[in-house]
Amino acid sequence: MVTTAAQKPILLSGNEAVALGALAAGVRFYAGYPITPSTEIAEVLAVELPKIGGKFIQMEDEIASMGAVIGASLAGSKSLTATSGPGFSLMQEHIGYAAMAEVPCVIVDVMRGGPSTGLPTKTSQADIMQAKYGSHGDYPSFALMPNSVLECYTLTIKAFNFSEKYRVPVILLSDEVIGHMRERVVLPDPATLEIINRKAPTEPREWYRHYPDKTTGIAPMASFGEGYRYHVTGLTHEEHGFDATSQEVAKLLEKFKNKEIRNTKELTMCESFCMEDAEICIFAAGSVARSARQAVRILREKGVKAGLLRPQLVWPFPKMPVEEVYDQVRFILVPEMNVGQLRKEVERLRTNMRVKVKGLNVLNSVMITAEQVVERVLQIDFRSGSESEGGTSNG
């Protein structure tokens, strides 16, 4: 097994790295339904989980997969499912349930072209908003976007850590390019990894409340079969899990909100590259950030002071780093493989109205290249101020 091997360089695909990261994080249950381009994750775990006494089950659809994941998590297993856009849509019902019932679990969405069946074998970043607002109601959303095979490994572990700590469903937004790309990686020594497990309750069993009113949102959690008998429900509930009064409803939703907005330090994961003296900021996440990083290098060679801001955690959105950038740069370019989902979030935080936010929206299902980003930056730079909002390029 690779996770216990000495730290030798190995060749891995992003999807395989997700599976190995989940194993390193202590996953003991996987339920899923086959879907391109995520299936390798299931295939690796179908082999590896039984070896460590874990459970793998292929369910009848993604709704059922997500239900089984929540059930297994309540029974005390760290649980995972992986899917792509169409399956992710089906899972939304239970993602909302997991958020409401505060059940830790991790959902991997290897994004492909949409809407509907879309482009099963091509890449996209069009599920960013679905990761945030996909289920009905106001619920805390956590989503990580890896940009390399190594990050598929490390951010999967991070996803498990967040889910266990905050008792939330956490989404890993990979995409077809990251999932199927093979890279030479040196996985970190398992002994150096930070692994967070859900906090066990310490109070006497009869005092146990499954949903204590803690505004920090981090509550100990007992599992089924441990002697703490509690009620779990998708209904809005008070701290024992029974139907809530209107004051308790507000308190619960407040608690959900606080999961996102407290703990800002831990929940801001944003990488800066060449941003110290940058006059132009490229804001990119996931696979597109790879091209953007290369574009920054090319632009720097041309004497253009560009920098890259790359959120690893897109939800909650990295508010502070983006606000700071508005005091520093002339314009922000948001290249992405959708019609502008991240750009709108960046625009929403605009503190300096002189700083323009521009898009590079490639919709032809082919990976954005560094050259396209460079070209777009130079184009905006020449025409600075005179160009209309949100240019769209078809590559």
Add this chain to the structure above:
Amino acid sequence: MADATNQTAEPVDRHSWLRGNKKFPHMWCPGCGLGTLLNTVIRVFVAKGYDKNETVVISGIGCTGRIPVYVDCNTLHTAHGRALTFATGVKLAKPNLKVIVFMGDGDAVAIGGNHFIHAARRNIDITAVVVNNSTYGMTGGQHSPTTPLGMKAPTAVTGNIDPPFDICNLAVAAGATFVARSTIFHYQQTFRLLSEALEHKGFSVLEVVSHCHTSFGRINKLGSHLDMLKQQRDHAVVFTPELDVEKARAEGKDLVIGLLKKDATRPEYCDQYEKLVIQPSQAKQNRGGV
């Protein structure tokens, strides 16, 4: 704990299974079959001597979905139709737990129909109790997948034209290894069949025919809850292999109750997973295989 054959256990035992301090009175209409069913279920738990800490009661949405709220064990009130998916996760993750799922007819075979047949196909050791009142009671009596042809509902004002499912036949066809039907009227039979279903290793289905006199009964002029209980009595005929179903139906006995199928030979899913997946995988690993 009570002796397994003692059906009239001390009331204090039964009450210890209820979350009486918080949740009563229950929310069901006076006369509803669910109160009777809850009583029967608790009697079975007490008679069987189950451990509250190792029993998981799971439900979907609807009137039947409220059952777990009142039972003092591990309880899980899931999304509409999805109870069996959560139950599959719980059972597979911790096979030592006793998992009982309560669903209504719409819950089990309309929105949850896919999960129902697949849980039956896997033969996972879960007991599914389907309370069939032929209607969506909580939303006001709309027609369900078990509403008989011609019966009226707010969404079938001229009479239902959707042919109904026979839940037990569906379960048999999908591979459930224990299938039985009872009614609220036949509560002693429900007691016996539920006891047997819980002891059965594999996916067991118990359909309990109930009545909804406040919506289905009122719209179709079927009388009070007592009248509807009498109808359950009058229409019921106990299944035996010799029973001529067509003849009984011609005589107005169209509700076949009793044990319809029991197959103890088919392997159970969690056992199979342990035996055919976990053990070979670990053996292979110990041999240094891939």
